[in-house]
Amino acid sequence: MWKVFAFLLLCVCGAYARVSAGDIRYFLWNGRANREELRINQYGNNIDRNAPVKILIHGWTESIDSFWYGGARTAYVGTGANVIAIDWSRHAQLTYPTAVGRLSDIGEFIAQFINGLVNSQGISINDVHLVGHSLGAHLSGFTGKALRNNFRTTLGRISGLDPAGPSFTTSLSRNRLDSSDAARVDTILTDAGLSGLGINRSLGHVNFWPNGGSAVQPGCLYYPCSHNRAPRFFNEGITSRRFVARRCGSYSNYNLGLCRLNPQNLLGEFTDFSTTGDFYLSTRRTSPFAQG
Ligand SMILES: *[C@@H]1O[C@H](CO)[C@@H](O)[C@H](O)[C@H]1NC(C)=O
DSSP states (O other), X not given: OHHHHHHXXXXXXXXHOSOOGGGSEEEEESSSOEEEEEBTTBOOSOOOXXXXXXXXXXXXXOOTTOTTXXXXXXXXXXXXXXXXXXXXXXXXXXXXXXXXXHHHHHHHHHHHHHHHHHHHHTOOGGGEEEEEETHHHHHHHHHHXXXXXXXXXXXSEEEEESOBOTTTTTOOGGGSOOGGGSSEEEEEOSSBSTTSSBOOSOXXXXXXXXXXXXXXXXXXXXXXXXXXXXXXXXXXXXXXXXXXXXEOSOHHHHHTTTTTTSOEEESSXXXXXXXXEEEEEOOOSSSSOOOO
């Protein structure tokens, strides 16, 4: 009899669970693999165990066809890294509040995926780097929290690309991306403020405020161009060391030259996490964006 109950319980919970493991899909690119689908505890034979793992997480309304995945993938594969692009469109394409409410559950599954990956491949968790845009930045944070809470392990790095503002402006650290979610957390803010899609807060150890960090970013004509500038800058910074930023109190002080002698940092892959704080820089209007 108890078996029947257990079976019914599983069916009922399964049917009503908001998020299940198969909803989230993982695709691998590197020197050997080209869009190979991986699953939790099914990692295939193509992961390069001697290379870092870069995990891309898109934002609201997006999918594996996200506008910035191609550029990030090409740049990182060129450096020899493993790139795993996540598709969470099954939930990302629901209403904004619904998607926000599911981030924690989705993060638990991505954490399971990462924990299985590092254990089966003998890769250091410190070499795992999540790059998330908008809601994907907060989803990266929830993944880091789940790795810590469920597996007692600390993710290497999160790059939060214009972390979403709506619903998060006044959130406590447990409900959003936070610097405690990985050993190293950097953010790039390009649409900060109440009328923007990005958050106006320094959530990372190192926070970059290109052109002041809010709309309208140089060269932007159409909404949501400013919000989407963060991944475009980051993609260029995967291989470029020309996004030189200065620690400063504000963009106006930066422009007045008051921070010229302050410590510098590099937006993109080569960020120095021993120099923390808020960093300002100006960019060009079109690609290549770095001024050098
Ligand atoms: C961001 O917040 C600061 C105060 O912390 C404020 O001075 C600034 O105007 C805000 N930026 C935008 C674009 O709203």
